[in-house]
Amino acid sequence: MDSQLTAWALAAAQALLFIASAPLLAGWLRRVKCHMQNRAAPALWQPYRDLAKLLKKRMLLADNASWLFRAVPYIVFSAMLLAAAVVPLVAVNLPSAAIADLIVLVGFFALARFFTALAALDIGTAFGGMGASREMMVAALAEPAMLMAVFTLSMTANTTNLSVATAYILQSGLVLRPSFLFALLALAMVAVAETSRIPVDNPATHLELTMLHEAMILEYGGRHLALIEWATQIKLMIYAVLIVDLFFPWGIATDFSAMVLAVGVVAVAAKLMLIAVLLVVWETVLAKMRLFRVPQFLGFSFMLSLLAMLTHVVLETGG
Amino acid sequence: MEFAALSLYNQAIILFAALALFTSFIMLAQARMMPLIFTFAWQGLLLTVVSVLVAIASGHPQLHISAAITFCLKVVVIPYLLYRLSARLNMQYDAEVIEHPTLLLLGGVALVIFSYHVSQSIIHLSGLATRNTIAVSMAIELLGMLLMCARKSAVAQVIGFMSMESGIFFAAVVSTYGMPLIVELGLAFDILVASILFGVFFFHLRDSFGSLNVGQFNRLSEANQPMPSPEATEPSSGERS
């Protein structure tokens, strides 16, 4: 009973750590990017300051905003919170992992996206509608690719539970699975598209022709905007942790002793920092694509995940 | 056999085989000339690595010869020839329009599934841990064929042809540790002659048609010719006179 309680406490702590460190990852990303591009870098905790400022600000709502518009930030944030609770950050085998599996995780993302799009349509501005339609197009192409990649992994691990899958991959050691390589590439491309990074979207711009995600949340301000921004940062972190967990799980804690947990924290922090650097390099060398090229980009990622599935079936089973 | 239980050598063989398959897909989708040639060279390199790995893992030193042949032909000679030719013909930055790229890729996936299905019935004969790669070799071969059929540029067709050949060579390596030496040498000779001939033909094609786009070939097509004139249809009474 006691250990059960500790486990739950740890799970809660992990979820809290997750959402608390999400802005930190965003800050690190921004900092590295500035360094890379020879610009003066903001402080590491600048995202926290931004969030605090937004939380303090007075809310300004459009006249025709319905209850939906006001509810959406909370829905989105809680969806991300739940998703974050499922993804093992520091330790596997936590009881919270049993709440949902990988497919539900994809569902959480879809839920958040759906409501964001609805809210964007709710106000009736041109940008909202445009952003919503573009976001939906990207989602429609990215989701199958992501699901296919996820299925490949769960076929290997014989489970759709993220925590169990991570533990499985951890204990099987170094295995050169071609399917994992392809799934990794596919998932990375999907992650880029879903978290609105270059080359699919540019989070730092408000140019009307190129906006995807930003166009949907133009009408938000104050607390609402803070929640949505935070949720976006959590989403980025979830994708990063997902990739780290599934493909490079080494270092993650499998029991709950303080030492192991500390190693887990350090390991995941190091890996996330590294992934952020890679993302920055990627965003620096690539230019944003035209919107009409996005289906090709995502089509390629779908093909990769399909190939991952195929190589898994053809090369890694049976025989 | 459980994949994780294989030795690292065997796992690497399978990994590189999968990567070679991936390069086949890249070639299918790659419209530009230079990257296409380079992707082909990469495929050759991957297959060379696989041959060497198989040679080491299985203790068949004669496979090093296959690997050397593959390396010389598929990584050095043919890509270099194609590169020089497209530079000479001033078309290294050309890109052709691929019709229905998505359909093409899905067709490729279908071919992979097909070769998997077909090879399922035959791989029980092989005692090798890496016998699943037979399906991959067949898929590389069929994807090369798809490339040849779907693309209109002469260079892409040549690359498809060579890729087919690579796939078959690869099949021989992973299923039977290579063909007898004389056959392999004959094969290499044929491929070499073929690649030189292809090079000669590029110039003929350009001289005759002004480009290497074979999609405009229709001089010999029978589809739009009329039937011979009706006066010809009368019965031939004078045949035996």
Added chain:
Amino acid sequence: MTLLEITLLAPLLGGLLLALLGHRPIAGWINIAVGMATFGAALVMALEVFEHGPQLSAGRMFYIDAFNVYLVVLTAFVGLTTSIFSRPYMRHEVERGRVTDRRLRLYHSMYQCFLFSMLLALSTNNLGVLWVAMELATLTTVLLVSLYRTPEAIEAAWKYFILCGVGIAQALFGTVLIYFAAESKLGGDRDDTLLWTVLHSVAGGGLDPAVITLAFVFLLVGYGTKVGLVPLHNWLPDAHSEGPTPMSAVLSGLLLNVALYALVRVKMLVDASLHTNLAGNLMMGFGLLSFTVAGLFLHRQHDVKRMFSYSSIEHMGLITFGFGMGGPLATFGALLHMTVHSLTKSAIFITVGHACQLAGTQRIDQIRGLIRTQPAIGWGLLLGTVAIAGFPPFGVFISEFLLLMATMKAWPWLTIPLLVGFGVAFAGLARHVQRMVFGEPPPGQKPVEANMLPVVVHLFLVLWLGLAIPGFLARWFEQATVLISGASPL
């Protein structure tokens, strides 16, 4: 030096010599001389095999039995007669300005190399070398097809190259699969697993049926492309119509045979290890399809060489059908048909070549009145067409009759499409040829220098085979039939 070595080395060295020699007036004569040496050696070798049975060369590289030795003789013979025809023909082409002297050197050299690759394919004992030789034959003929360097010739050569390249690659995959099956049966550490004699001796013990079936499908697609079986026949009319006529004659008369030979060899293996009719049924299906479709296509041709190439597809379809049916009678008929078709079709192409030079075009509607301008050519074309259409007393009639009989016995319903096909093909040929031979000659049409000796010899042989198959030849065919189908037809 054995006779086989002479047979193989003569064209190879001849090709090299002709390449080194460059263009001299004597090149045409050397071409003929080499052809004679090859034919002489092949003939003596055939007599030896006929008397002493199959021969396996030292090192087991080559294997000569009744089946391939008669094709070797046929190849050497048609190669010789065509070279006799090609000397004045090519000289005339040079005069017309269609080829330059440098290309003539290429032509002579490639002609001998092509013969060498076919003889190698026929006599080798190694399935891998067989494939290599077939590919070599493709490469040499690609150069021959593109000899005139017109856009049409380049297009035809490219199509031929690509389509046969794709096709023959499938055959290589099939060969790899056969090797795979044999190696898993015999063990991996021997180097003779791909030898046909070894394979044939273990096939009875059962090679893995799944692998062999798959291998046969690949080989059928591969060599079938070279035979010109129907969905894969597109290269054939183009290559025939755009290349020089001697090349059309050897392509139609010989290369198709050699490809079919490869297919039949493989079928023997497959039959021995499967004990089902799968291979035969597949061949019958494709053969009948080619037979029917090509017969229909005959009607809509404008180019005389194209038309006769469709006729080749039709006859190859029929022979494939015959080998597919597989009984002794059908096999005997198919073997005989292979021979008479080769002789007749190369005679026709030789005549057509002269006719085209006479009229200055290959278009059917501009070739008129051959029999009045130059009776030898007119009669040659007429008799050749009558022979190829299967009229008695020519040999084609006998072989077609045998095939029909065999069909009636084994698959009675299939005689109807066969008979209809014969009719359709005859109508297609007759409607075109009749006007070319008779009809009003255009003003100013003059006779050309023509050597009709090969045509006379070929047609005489076909006639002889139609009237009475000489005893030794009949026994020869019988030996081959026993080899292929396992029973004697007599």
